[in-house]
Amino acid sequence: MRLVFGRHLVEIDGSFPQVGTLAFGIVDRGTNVVEVRPTTVCALSCVFCSVNAGPGSRVRWVEYVVDVGALLVALEEVVRFKGVDDVEVHIDGMGDPGNYPALAELVAGAKAIRGVALVSMQTRLFMLGEEGLRALASAGLDRLNVSIDALDPELAKRLAGAPWYNVERVVELVKKALDLGINVVVSPVWIPGLNDGEMAKIARWAAEAGLGRGLTPVLIQKYVPHKRGRKVKVRPMGWGEFWRRLRELERETGVPLVPRPGEFNIHRAPELPKPYKVGEVVSVEVVERGIFKGEVLAVPVAKRGTAVWDRTLTVAVGRGAEELLGARVKVRILENEHNIYIAAPVGRRLPPQAHYSGE
Ligand code: SF4
Structure with missing residues (x-):
């Protein structure tokens, strides 16, 4: 490594x-x-x-x-x-x-x-x-x-x-x-x-x-x-x-600092479907550490083999996160904005700092 x-x-x-x-x-x-x-x-x-x-x-x-x-x-x-x-x-x-x-x-x-x-x-x-x-x-x-x-x-x-x-x-x-x-x-x-x-x-x-x-x-x-x-x-x-x-x-x-409307050609376009709703419980395998201490990455057990539907979830665990590596657990979805998934293990309390989307 x-x-x-x-x-x-x-x-x-x-x-x-x-x-x-x-x-x-x-x-x-x-x-x-x-x-x-x-x-x-x-x-x-x-x-x-x-x-x-x-x-x-x-x-x-x-x-x-x-x-x-x-x-x-x-x-x-x-x-x-x-x-x-x-x-x-x-x-x-x-x-x-x-x-x-x-x-x-x-x-x-x-x-x-x-x-x-x-x-x-x-x-x-x-x-x-x-x-x-x-x-x-x-x-x-x-x-x-x-x-x-x-x-x-x-x-x-x-x-x-x-x-x-x-x-x-x-x-x-x-x-x-x-x-x-x-x-x-x-x-x-x-x-x-x-x-x-x-x-x-x-x-x-x-x-x-x-x-x-x-x-x-x-x-x-x-x-x-x-x-x-x-x-x-x-x-x-x-x-x-x-x-x-x-x-x-x-x-x-004398220098323009605010883009004119349409200048960068950004417009709405179909957004990927959200496979999991907030509150839903999903069976996952914990596959890696998340980027921040106390987090892990998890992949749902049921996958479809396409980027359109498959998601990597960030699970906020807090203390003892590493003990979950390699385990199969159930997590509850807390956030899914723009298909960025934050979840917590079922039956555990959410660490206070967990709120991640928008960065
Ligand atoms: S702001 Fe950008 S360049 Fe600076 S530390 Fe963060 S990621 Fe690196």
């Missing part, structure tokens, strides 16, 4: 249903954008990380990397189910997909699926050298959403929780990606009191460097503290204040 940051790196093969968890595989939120999550590994420890990734995490007890063949078989089924011809495959996850060893293969495989119009990816980019970018361009990657929270090198290191993080190199790699024909938009997280001064700088740089190519070049994200995420001691902005300040920044910089 390989270790990453002292945690087991679990290889997720075709025996795991690829739909059902936020940690890996495929997330379908009922639009033409299909999220593909190949790995949870990330080398940074951003101080605001909503998914508590990286070496600084104290709440994870495992990391995942998905077999590219298993991921592509499931993706093809999901895209076929959607039945539209303008699917955007967006590669992201509870880690940085730039660390995925089979990234170019994943991009090329996704591009080859009938119905897929575009492949995009969220990343911090630094781990992809020029060669990596060239491979992604040849594989047909259309757009990179690059996370940059500060252009000031020292502040960027502080926010990334990594003294070695070099934002100047990331800026160079953005230029390289544009030269290779990959469009780039930048998506900073705005943390009030920490990087306010950086937003206008990032907007001006993005416009000057030609990011977006007709799309809004900067997609600023509001800092939202998450239950399981790392939190910063600041007062988060309300949504009203956030939108008002974005409009002010647009006026100040």
Whole structure:
């Protein structure tokens, strides 16, 4: 078993249903954008990380990397189910997909699926050298959403929780990606009191460097503290204040920061069926640790052999979770929003921190 940051790196093969968890595989939120999550590994420890990734995490007890063949078989089924011809495959996850060893293969495989119009990816980019970018361009990657929270090198290191993080190199790699024909938009997280001064700088740089190519070049994200995420001691902005300040920044910089309706061509598209209702009791086999301590992954005993119906469930156990590995148990479904399943063993009390969807 390989270790990453002292945690087991679990290889997720075709025996795991690829739909059902936020940690890996495929997330379908009922639009033409299909999220593909190949790995949870990330080398940074951003101080605001909503998914508590990286070496600084104290709440994870495992990391995942998905077999590219298993991921592509499931993706093809999901895209076929959607039945539209303008699917955007967006590669992201509870880690940085730039660390995925089979990234170019994943991009090329996704591009080859009938119905897929575009492949995009969220990343911090630094781990992809020029060669990596060239491979992604040849594989047909259309757009990179690059996370940059500060252009000031020292502040960027502080926010990334990594003294070695070099934002100047990331800026160079953005230029390289544009030269290779990959469009780039930048998506900073705005943390009030920490990087306010950086937003206008990032907007001006993005416009000057030609990011977006007709799309809004900067997609600023509001800092939202998450239950399981790392939190910063600041007062988060309300949504009203956030939108008002974005409009002010647009006026100040002359750079568009709010996408026009329809600009990214996101629309409703058939959502995968939900095989289990909230409250339903399901017989499962516990197959692996879940990403956070106290959780396990479970697969229903009755499977159909298709990504359209099969699900991996996250079971919130709390203390003694590891004792369930390999066992057959009954679990009750607690949440099933967007086919992300959270369950609890029947007859056990739910640990207080269990509420996971939406990250
Ligand atoms: S915010 Fe992204 S890059 Fe930063 S630690 Fe979390 S997953 Fe990694």
